[in-house]
Amino acid sequence: MMDLSLATIVIIAANVIITYKALGDYSFFERYKFNVGSIRRGEQIRMFSSGFLHVNTMHLVFNMFTLFFFADVVIDALGTLNFIIxxxxxxxxxxxxxxxFHKDEYYYSAVGASGAVTGILYAAILIRPDMSLYMFFVPVPIPAxxxxxxxxxxxxxxxKKQIGNIGHDAxxxxxxxxxxxxxxxxxxxIETNLLMVLLLAVPIIILFVMHKTGKL
Known part of the structure; x- marks a missing residue:
């Protein structure tokens, strides 16, 4: 049985409480979601608050489920405070x-903890690249x-292809x-696992190059 740290419990609880408040209060949802036009008008709180809103229960559960599985790897290696950071x-x-990427699309909106959770996921993979991950649709373990x-x-x-209603950039x-x-x-x-550090940097470099060359 995996033990949940207090920090993980608090983050999950905050996401659940704020999401369900927003799902039952449309004006609250609209006030705190990520929206380019509103942020450019000075509502910077949306840069943070939108990370605790979700469009529905499935969206919330998926993000919190992912956080649940990888939080302890990061906490064990970095400590609770650094995990929160x-x-x-x-x-x-x-x-x-x-x-x-959407600075000129004033209508563009988004919500979800996906950016934060993906950060924890990628941190966990960097710390433990030898982990094996099991996906619902793949019957064999995948190296992290x-x-x-x-x-x-x-x-x-x-x-690049604007696939689905998903914040790939986040x-x-x-x-x-x-x-x-x-x-x-x-x-x-960098000293103990340089190869993995470099391999995990490859997509970041590709994104930078594609953007600089106008291919994104």
Missing amino acids: VYIISLILGNLLSLY YLFGIGYLLYSIYGM HFGGAIGGYVVTLLLLPQL
Whole structure:
């Protein structure tokens, strides 16, 4: 049985309480969701508050389920305070990347903890690239580092093709947050597992190159 840390419990509880408040109060949802036009008019709180709103119960459960599985890996390696720092910075960077790519789309809106959760996921993979992940639709375990690289490459594809009603850019920004903050907090990873550090940086470099060359 996996033990939930107090920090994980508090984050999950905050997401559940705020999401259900918003689902029952349309004006609350509209006031605190990520919206480019509102943020550019000065409502910066949306950069943070939107990370605790979800469009429905399934969206909420999926994010919290993912957080549940990877939080302890990050907490064990970095400590509770640094885990919270990774979570918050990933949330903000996810929304900053969304704002950057959609800065001229004043109508663009989004909600969800996906950026923050992806940051924790990518931090966990960086810390424990040897983990095996089991996906619902794949009957064999997948090495964590392959999953991380594949996930971000798919996010780039999703951003380019605008696939689904999914904030691929927020996922990617969150992953960058998890990657960078974890390396700042555990720089010894560069010495002990340089190959994995470089491999997990590949999608980030690809995104940067595609953007600079106008292919994104």
